[in-house]
Amino acid sequence: MNGSVLIGRVVGVPLRMHWSVPVLVVLFAYGLGRQTLPVWTPGRSNAVYTLASAVGALLLIGSLLLHETAHAATARRKKISVEDVTLWALGGMTRMGRPQTAAAAFAVAVSGPLTSLVIGGAALGAGLGLHALLGWAVPAAVLVWLGWTNLFLAVFNLLPAAPLDGGRVLQALLWWRTGDRERAERAASRSGQVMGVLLMAAGWISFLRGSSGGLWLVMIGLFIAFVAGAERQQAVLRAALHGVRVADAMSSPVATGADWLSVRRFIDEVAVRSRHSALPLLDFEGRPSGVVHVRGLAPIPEARREELRVRDVATPLERCAVAAPDDLLGEALEGLRPGTGLPVLVLDAGLLVGIVTAKDITRLMQRRALGGGREPG
Secondary structure, eight states, rough: OTTTEEEEEETTTTEETTTHHHHHHHHHHHHHHIIHHHSSSOOHHHHHHHHHHHHHHHHHHHHHHHHHHHHHHHHHTTTTTEEEEEETTEEEEEEEOOOSSHHHHHHHHHHHHHHHHHHHHHHHHHHHHHHHHOOOOOHHHHHHHHHHHHHHHHHHHTTOOOHHHHHHHHHHHHHHHHSSSHHHHHHHHHHHHHHHHHHHHHHHHHHHOOOOOHHHHHHHHHHHHHHHHEEEEEOOOOOOOOOOBBBOOBBOOOOEEEETTTTHHHHTTTTTSSSSSSSEEOOSSEEEEEEGGGTTTSOOOGGGGGTBBGGSSSEEEGGGGEOOOBBBBHHHHHTOOOOOSSEEEETTTTEEEEOOOOHHHHHHHHHHHHTTOOOOO
């Protein structure tokens, strides 16, 4: 996610934090210290409320991390690749590959809310016990607030709407019931779009009635509707590409450039003469060595363009998406890692025979919509 920084690792995968997390901590701490604690435990000093609210907000962020860690750990146990875990203003996000079975998808989806339920119950019980046994009102209030917040988040996350965990659970159940993964994905994403619109409407009505929290609900609804819409488009695309080979979509022949050229020569001799925004590079033996994105050449200072080789500013082959001509296009696109993306280099016996770009896929979809076959090569 843009705007996030790497802060460590959790269950063996990178842990990132978005810039919005400190803002979230401040908002939670403000609400707890200025509103909740003074009502629940009146008569304390501002210093006590400030310290207690800061601890409570940090504990909540920690519980959100445990929620996402449960997703990541379960995915790894089910042999699903996990790219990273990111904390941000709306909670967290675990980027991972697609589960291969409905059972695995269900286990991954339900693990987060179950973790939040356990944390919520434990915090609530600890808070009530602490108050009853020791009379520590402020720490007990913080734990009770943490417990109820986690319980609310768990229940909210179980709403049957993608991309919420409940939407993933719904998708897994429909997949198991019908055996049709794409149909289940479309149904879950459609549910997410409807839920997003309902949340936005409810938030807007709440705001008009004087509740500033309604704007937060509008933002959450907008996020759910947007992501659900994108997921529905992906599900439709995967269904449309069922059985299509990479060779059916690739462009060939491919405009390429020598990787030993200076950036200046590459711009003058290759980039300005090509209509493509991403150009594969070939080494001395004629084998692909990477891809250079033309837009990435513009920021290079003029003084350095003569001394830099174009391969020094290109994406190396090991970080590029590659496929064979007979591979299924849908599987090749599913294998795209975050940060890699298109184009897909099509290799046959180590030699570049084609390339698949976003325009190639759009053109293929248009041909299939018209009932046409593959264009001559």
